[in-house]
Amino acid sequence: MSGFLAGLCVAVLPLLAAGFWLGRRTARPERLGGLGTPVEHATFQTLHTASLAAPPLRAGLTEETARKAARRLRSLLGTDALCLTDRETVLAWDGAGEHHREEVFQRLAGPLETGRGEAFRLTCDAPDCPLRWAVVAPLTVDDRVHGALVACAPRESAVLVRAAGEVARWVSVQLELADLDRSRTRLIEAEIKALRAQISPHFIFNSLAVIASFVRTDPERARELLLEFADFTRYSFRRHGDFTTLADELHAIDHYLALVRARFGDRLTVTLQIAPEVLPVALPFLCLQPLVENAVKHGLEGTTDQRHIGITAQDAGAEALVVIEDDGAGMDPELLRRILAGEISPSGGIGLSNVDDRLRQVYGDDHGLVIETAPGAGMKITIRLPKYQPGVHSAGRLPRP
Known part of the structure; x- marks a missing residue:
């Protein structure tokens, strides 16, 4: 279990860093309702949002769990749209530009095969669509790519690339813990059946x-x-x-x-x-x-x-x-x-x-x-x-x- 805890710590610390970044970019300079400085407020908000996204992911990666987690993860990154996929399809899309679902998934072949993230320009003629760039971060469990987190934004951003990668690492840890829970359940059930x-x-x-x-x-x-x-x-x-x-x-x-x-x-x-x-x-x-x-x-x-x-x-x-x-x-x-x-x-x-x-x-x-x-x-x-x-x-x- 120590390996999972270590992975969890490695994944959460960058989220806190992202929270500090968001705090500097979005929070007011004055203190906020007794929560401390804007950076501290952003940190607390980051942890709270992550805690809300974790329970669905601990049940594995399905359409239902992806739908429940996507909104929280988009809030965590502050992007215009975010989607979660497995290796077969887009499981959930949250935010604007859902007409990009097929285009996004068609661009995932490389990241799903190599396990490396990438960013690419979205093609869109819709005047009211704010999405122009997408950042892909693979979701990896035990060295196997299970799917991807895709964050979409109006413009290219190196900070978003880094933040999406760290959030994807955190999601991967939750999925790894879900696998561990299922393995333990199967083992316990097998032992009980054997004894009975x-x-x-x-x-x-x-x-x-x-x-x-x-x-x-x-x-x-x-x-x-x-x-x-x-x-x-x-x-x-x-x-x-x-x-x-x-x-x-x-x-x-x-x-x-x-x-x-x-x-x-x-x-x-x-x-x-x-x-x-x-x-x-x-x-x-x-x-x-x-x-x-x-x-x-x-x-x-x-x-x-x-x-x-x-x-x-x-x-x-x-x-x-x-x-x-x-x-x-x-x-x-x-x-x-x-x-x-x-x-x-x-x-x-x-x-x-x-x-x-x-x-x-x-x-x-x-x-x-x-x-x-x-x-x-x-x-x-x-x-x-x-x-x-x-x-x-x-x-x-x-x-x-």
Whole structure:
């Protein structure tokens, strides 16, 4: 968070400088209503206006938030017109000369591509339009240009160029904080879902029912299954460490599959191909088991056909490559996209979207789930786990009681 605060300070101080400039240019020489000198009054006014513009921007850059913020930002700069854009369109225009919207956006290709601001002359034949110059200042978050702030004025001004750039930096900080808020929200939601749904209640009920069915006919088998159930639930409900090893996760999956095979019998076959060198690799706790549970749910439930689940873990240089594949019912790719995007929630279990979110949070967006599926074609899920990642350390296997 210190980096964001530092960025915020860097952005606010130039705003104060702009406030002092505006105070010298626009305020009366006499003291103003107990607020001190004209420069002090301009400073207070600058801070107040910035505080009013910040809340909408902390919700991200949309048409609604841009519309709410644009008027405050125009007041902050004292320009005749101001607009906010994303990479696709003008989101909001405040002030005179709105007929310049299309012309302005057409001139943004360079700044949106390079991230560098520029100024250009506006072409206008309207006698009552005061706008003749526009200053473009890109809005950048994490080195990526999200849009632009464009200030329009009657004449070219080096001071406006500098002021627009500093205000754009301040807006960028607000958008960066908005991204941080969304990331924290997604992480918290993912953790809560994981804690609440570590074990499917449906799976617990079915496992206990299977164990009960063997109590009289095969007590030894019932005892073995009860131990499998105890080991699996103990691992799933563990309370220490955010990460585990691939060996421990696969060990828990083995317990899970033992209970599933007891229920479905010969209808389920499982093959495992695990390279020993990847077993110590650390990964987010309870990350693979939900994917295997998903394969069972969509492969076996609701059908009497035989199904196969394959689990492989291979050494791929700096990464471990894990693949979970089934020949079940598969899924519509568009439905899958909506689930991963969080637009709809799957029923039961931790779900694919939760695992995808956690992988992206830990390793970055390029390490999310790679899923190949289609209706009737089964599902293949590929996961790339870096062998060495800062902050990713396993707590190790829990001792048996």
